[in-house]
Each structure stands twice: as structure tokens, then as C-alpha cells.
Amino acid sequence: MENPSEDTPTRWEGLPSWLLSQTANHAHRLVGDGFSSVGARGYHYRLLTTLEEAGPASQAALGRRSGIHLSDMVATINELAESGLVERAPDPSDRRRNIISLTSAGKRQLRRLEKRLAESQDELLAPLSPEERQQLAGLLSRLLDHHNGRTGTPEEPWS
Amino acid sequence: MENPSEDTPTRWEGLPSWLLSQTANHAHRLVGDGFSSVGARGYHYRLLTTLEEAGPASQAALGRRSGIHLSDMVATINELAESGLVERAPDPSDRRRNIISLTSAGKRQLRRLEKRLAESQDELLAPLSPEERQQLAGLLSRLLDHHNGRTGTPEEPWS
DNA sequence: GCACAATCATTAGCGGGCCGAACGATTCGT
DNA sequence: ACGAATCGTTCGGCCCGCTAATGATTGTGC
Numbered sequence: 068m069e070n071p072s073e074d075t076p077t078r079w080e081g082l083p084s085w086l087l088s089q090t091a092n093h094a095h096r097l098v099g100d101g102f103s104s105v106g107a108r109g110y111h112y113r114l115l116t117t118l119e120e121a122g123p124a125s126q127a128a129l130g131r132r133s134g135i136h137l138s139d140m141v142a143t144i145n146e147l148a149e150s151g152l153v154e155r156a157p158d159p160s161d162r163r164r165n166i167i168s169l170t171s172a173g174k175r176q177l178r179r180l181e182k183r184l185a186e187s188q189d190e191l192l193a194p195l196s197p198e199e200r201q202q203l204a205g206l207l208s209r210l211l212d213h214h215n216g217r218t219g220t221p222e223e224p225w226s
Numbered sequence: 227m228e229n230p231s232e233d234t235p236t237r238w239e240g241l242p243s244w245l246l247s248q249t250a251n252h253a254h255r256l257v258g259d260g261f262s263s264v265g266a267r268g269y270h271y272r273l274l275t276t277l278e279e280a281g282p283a284s285q286a287a288l289g290r291r292s293g294i295h296l297s298d299m300v301a302t303i304n305e306l307a308e309s310g311l312v313e314r315a316p317d318p319s320d321r322r323r324n325i326i327s328l329t330s331a332g333k334r335q336l337r338r339l340e341k342r343l344a345e346s347q348d349e350l351l352a353p354l355s356p357e358e359r360q361q362l363a364g365l366l367s368r369l370l371d372h373h374n375g376r377t378g379t380p381e382e383p384w385s
Numbered sequence: 386g387c388a389c390a391a392t393c394a395t396t397a398g399c400g401g402g403c404c405g406a407a408c409g410a411t412t413c414g415t
Numbered sequence: 416a417c418g419a420a421t422c423g424t425t426c427g428g429c430c431c432g433c434t435a436a437t438g439a440t441t442g443t444g445c
Contacts, residue, residue, distance in 0.1 A: 090373075109430075110431080204242060258401075297404080297423095297426085
């Protein structure tokens with residue numbers, strides 16, 4: 068990507084999945100650049116946010132809430148803990164668990180990340196009017212609901 | 227992802243970049259599953275298509291047309307050549323180059339991939355009406371043009 | 386009360402797509 | 416003829432999503 072030199076009007080360019088992937092790549096790049104400008108990446112933001120919303124919790128619980136895979140949680144928490152943005156303490160009432168909590172430095176970092184995030188969103192949507200932005204969000208949400216909801220979820224809850 | 231158990235109405239869920247990434251993930255999964263059901267992946271489709279459109283060419287040229295990084299081309303061509311979908315022959319007129327060409331088996335595979343691709347597109351857009359699909363494509367194209375065109379390209383072609 | 390099942394944290398690894406750095410071989414520009 | 420550019424290749428990295436296996440620890444059924 069990034070170098071279409073020999074101008075590239077190729078066959079797949081019009082496919083919805085391609086348009087989606089490409090714009091998502093741009094979005095990802097914009098957001099990622101914003102995050103990395105303060106030494107973070109997506110998982111860091113997601114974990115910090117979840118932590119602020121849900122309060123201190125075990126890694127497994129945070130994983131469930133944030134949608135971050137357990138095995139990725141370990142690394143993410145390690146990284147955040149190393150920077151003092153997060154604290155890992157053993158749960159006295161269940162020695163299998165760690166209780167992860169947000170430090171004040173973590174909160175400050177979260178504020179920075181949110182700022183960057185907001186900027187990226189603006190940059191991403193720059194060419195669209197407010198109504199168009201909402202149209203886009205609406206259409207994407209519909210697709211998302213469809214593919215999250217009716218995907219593999221049995222109608223009758225298994226007993 | 228995939229396991230929101232402790233229902234996850236988190237803060238970032240409404241962000242355009244998030245909606246984009248998530249729907250792109252679904253698209254990517256759908257398309258990828260379709261491809262892998264005939265033993266291929268995205269790069270294979272892109273290379274085969276480029277090859278059919280542009281005819282036999284060097285790896286570098288194909289890389290430019292397809293947007294596939296040179297270093298990834300090597301592996302992609304290796305894989306396709308191993309399955310006899312593509313042929314690698316030295317260019318007699320320039321001994322640095324290989325000339326890659328599509329075999330008839332490659333063409334047949336390409337037909338299969340296109341079929342799968344079409345199916346994935348349908349599955350992806352299932353919940354949208356034809357007009358909505360076009361709206362979506364239009365909005366995404368606008369974003370894409372914006373971020374591809376006016377990004378770092380100097381107005382005055384450098385002399 | 387005890388064996389078994391389930392949960393938690395951790396480590397290791399794979400895969401796709403995208404990218405950069407380096408290197409030898411070759412060809413081109415002048 | 417010499418330096419610059421191009422080509423193919425290998426190696427490595429990033430991010431995000433996922434699987435599998437292991438060792439602790441907890442709980443549950445009988």
C-alpha cells in the first residue's frame with residue numbers, strides 16, 4: 068500500500084470489503100499515530116478506559132469487559148505497569164487473581180489518549196459533513212449489530 | 227473480541243474509527259474464510275487478479291500495481307508457484323528480473339476466488355438495501371480519496 | 386472430606402496484512 | 416568506467432486477534 072505509482076485501477080478497488088478495509092487502515096494509522104505519540108497503542112487505551120469505567124478488577128474480568136484476549140492482557144498490563152499507569156496487586160480473597168487498578172498517572176495518560184483520539188476522529192472524518200458522519204456511523208452500526216447479534220447466537224438459550 | 231459476556235457498553239464503542247475497524251474485521255473475516263476455503267488468502271487473490279489484468283510482469287512491477295510490498299511478493303509468489311498457479315521465469319533481457327505469469331490452473335483458481343469474494347460481499351452487506359449499500363460505498367470512497375490524495379502529495383510536481 | 390471441574394494468570398506460538406533495513410546481483414545514466 | 420538505481424531476497428518488526436498448554440487456586444458434587 069501507499070505506493071500506487073503505476074496508477075492502480077484494479078478490479079477489487081470497488082468492493083465494499085476493500086473500501087472498508089482501506090478506510091479502516093487509514094483510521095487505524097491515524098489513531099495509532101496519535102496513541103504512539105504519547106507512547107501507547109490501542110490495547111493501552113482500551114484497558115485504561117475499561118479500568119476507569121469498571122474500577123479495579125481482575126485481569127479476566129477486564130478482559131471480558133474490554134474484549135481483550137486474556138493472553139494479550141498479560142502483556143498489556145505488564146507494559147502499563149512498567150510505566151506506572153496501572154497497578155497489579157494480589158487479591159487477598161482469591162489468590163488466583165490479581166487486582167488491577169488505575170493510578171493517577173494512568174488517569175492522566177488516559178486524558179491524553181482521549182485527546183489524541185478525538186483529534187484522529189476529526190482528521191479521519193474531515194471530508195464529511197455532520198449529517199454524512201452520522202449516516203456513516205448509522206450504516207456501520209447496522210452492519211455491526213447484524214454481524215455481532217445474529218452470528219452464531221442460538222435463539223434458544225441452551226439449558 | 228467475540229466475547230462480550232459481561233455486556234460491554236464501553237466508551238469507545240461509538241467512535242467512527244472503532245465502527246470502521248470492527249466492521250472491517252468482520253469483512254476481513256468473511257472474505258478470509260471464503261478465500262481459505264479454497265486454500266488461499268488476500269494476497270493470493272490480489273496477485274492473481276493483478277496478473278490477469280496486467281499480464282506477465284516482473285515482481286517489482288506486480289508489487290507496484292497490486293500494492294503488495296516487495297518483500298511480501300516473494301513469499302506470495304513462492305506459495306502460488308508451489309501450487310502451480312503461477313510461473314516464475316527469468317527475464318532474458320534483464321537478468322535481475324523474474325517474469326511471473328499466470329497458469330491456466332491459476333486462472334481457474336482466480337475464478338473460484340472471485341466467486342467466494344462475491345458471496346462474502348453479499349453476506350457482509352446483507353442488512354443493507356441497495357441504496358444504502360451505495361451510500362456506504364460513496365461515503366467510504368470519499369474518505370479514501372481524501373486520505374489517499376491530499377496526503378503528502380505536493381501540489382507542484384518536484385523537478 | 387475429597388476428587389474433579391472450573392477459573393485465573395501466564396507463556397508460547399500462529400496468522401494476516403503492512404512495513405523497514407540490508408545485501409548481492411545486475412543494469413542504466415552520463 | 417563508475418556511481419546510482421533497480422530487482423529479488425531474507426530477516427525482522429508492528430498490531431490485533433486467536434489457540435493451546437501449564438500450574439496454581441478455588442468451587443462443587445457426592
